[in-house]
Amino acid sequence: MKLHVHRALAAELLRYCGGLTAWSLAMxxxxxxxxxxxxxxxxxxxxxxxxxxxxxxxxxxxxxxVLSAFLAPQATLHARGELERLTxxxxxxxxxxxxxxxxxxFLAVLAGHPLLRLWVGESYAAKxxxxxxxxxxxxAIRLTGVPYCMMLIATGEQxxxxxxxxxEAAVNLTAxxxxxxxxxxxxxxxxxxxxxxxxxxxxxxYTVPRAQQISFSRWQMLESGLLRxxxxxxxxxxxxxACSEGRVGLGxxxxxxxLLVSGLLTYLLA
Numbered sequence: 001m002k003l004h005v006h007r008a009l010a011a012e013l014l015r016y017c018g019g020l021t022a023w024s025l026a027m028x029x030x031x032x033x034x035x036x037x038x039x040x041x042x043x044x045x046x047x048x049x050x051x052x053x054x055x056x057x058x059x060x061x062x063x064x065x066v067l068s069a070f071l072a073p074q075a076t077l078h079a080r081g082e083l084e085r086l087t088x089x090x091x092x093x094x095x096x097x098x099x100x101x102x103x104x105x106f107l108a109v110l111a112g113h114p115l116l117r118l119w120v121g122e123s124y125a126a127k128x129x130x131x132x133x134x135x136x137x138x139x140a141i142r143l144t145g146v147p148y149c150m151m152l153i154a155t156g157e158q159x160x161x162x163x164x165x166x167x168e169a170a171v172n173l174t175a176x177x178x179x180x181x182x183x184x185x186x187x188x189x190x191x192x193x194x195x196x197x198x199x200x201x202x203x204x205x206y207t208v209p210r211a212q213q214i215s216f217s218r219w220q221m222l223e224s225g226l227l228r229x230x231x232x233x234x235x236x237x238x239x240x241x242a243c244s245e246g247r248v249g250l251g252x253x254x255x256x257x258x259l260l261v262s263g264l265l266t267y268l269l270a
Contacts, residue, residue, distance in 0.1 A: 026165035030142075030172050030195060031060075037176050038185045045127070045185035051120055052131035052189070056139055059104055063143055067097065067150050074154035078213065086151070087215055091224045093147040098229040099266060101140040106233065106240045108136040134189040142168065142196035144225040145203045148216065155213035164207050168199025228269045235261040 031053075038049045070093060077086045112132050116125035145164070152158045172195025179187025208218050230237075239258035 022162045022165060026169040029169040030192070031057075033173065034176065034188050034192065037180050037188050041180040041188075042184045048124060048127040049131050049185050049188065051116065051124060051128040052135050055108075055132055056135045059101075059136070059139060060143070063097065063101065063146065067093065067146055070147075071150060071154050074151055078155045083214060086155075087220075090147060090151050090214065090216060091220065093150075094144070094221070094224040095228055097147050098140070098144050098225050099232060101143050102229050102233050103236070105133075105136045105140045106236050108133050109240050110243060112136075130186055131189045134186070134193055138189070138193040138196040141193070141200055145200055145221075148203070148208070148221065148225075151214060151216075152207075152211060155211075157211050157213050160210050161203065161207050164199050164202035167202040167206075168195045171195045171198035232265040232269050233262050235265070 034053060035046060035050060039046050070089070074086060074089065077083075077089070113125055113129050116128055116132070119125075120128065149158070149161050152161055172192055174191075175194040176188045176191030179191050181187070183190065204218050204221055208216065208221055235258040239254055242254070
């Protein structure tokens with residue numbers, strides 16, 4: 001039995017798989033080397049850092065499993081040429097995804113310490129909490145672009161996002177090594193946050209203008225991914241800041257008020 005392999009098909013398959021492979025290698029550098037760097041510079045802090053990484057891994061895994069379910073519908077809409085519906089779906093998923101991730105960041109600030117204390121005890125919770133908060137902020141920023149990247153996969157343009165993934169990986173690794181040397185294990189978390197900002201900036205400034213299959217501008221990315229979610233959750237963010245400074249209590253009426261106003265703004269800005 002002979003197998004007939006067309007060169008054009010093989011080249012397309014290599015381009016498709018090559019883009020995904022580059023992403024996987026970049027993600028390995030971003031999220032797979034943190035504990036190794038911490039162990040090299042401050043081995044005694046590996047346990048504290050691993051606690052924060054475990055919580056963030058749960059957050060990222062849940063996020064990825066939800067967004068992966070949209071791949072098939074997105075590919076179907078693209079194949080049918082319904083690009084306007086595809087763009088609307090992208091805006092909605094980006095907005096909903098970021099509302100969830102920013103809300104989880106506020107949850108980490110508000111309830112991270114008592115939850116960690118129940119899980120690993122007071123001594124570990126106190127040292128793991130700063131790592132958790134910084135990594136939660138980093139993931140909230142970097143996951144802003146995940147719906148868009150999923151859309152690139154569905155439309156076969158994942159190669160356009162290689163630069164932003166490599167940029168984040170390079171900045172993450174460089175900043176983590178440099179800050180770990182001067183700040184210890186907490187510097188690795190800050191390096192992850194700096195890398196997330198760099199990766200998101202590269203996605204907006206470089207990748208978005210070069211994607212041809214979907215009409216999604218830089219402004220639409222910022223408006224759906226950052227502006228609307230931030231405005232909707234602003235009351236909760238103000239409460240979180242006041243609570244962290246000890247001005248209000250976690251169980252006060254202000255928490256209910258901030259949740260109510262944020263919920264109303266989320267509905268109005270949807």
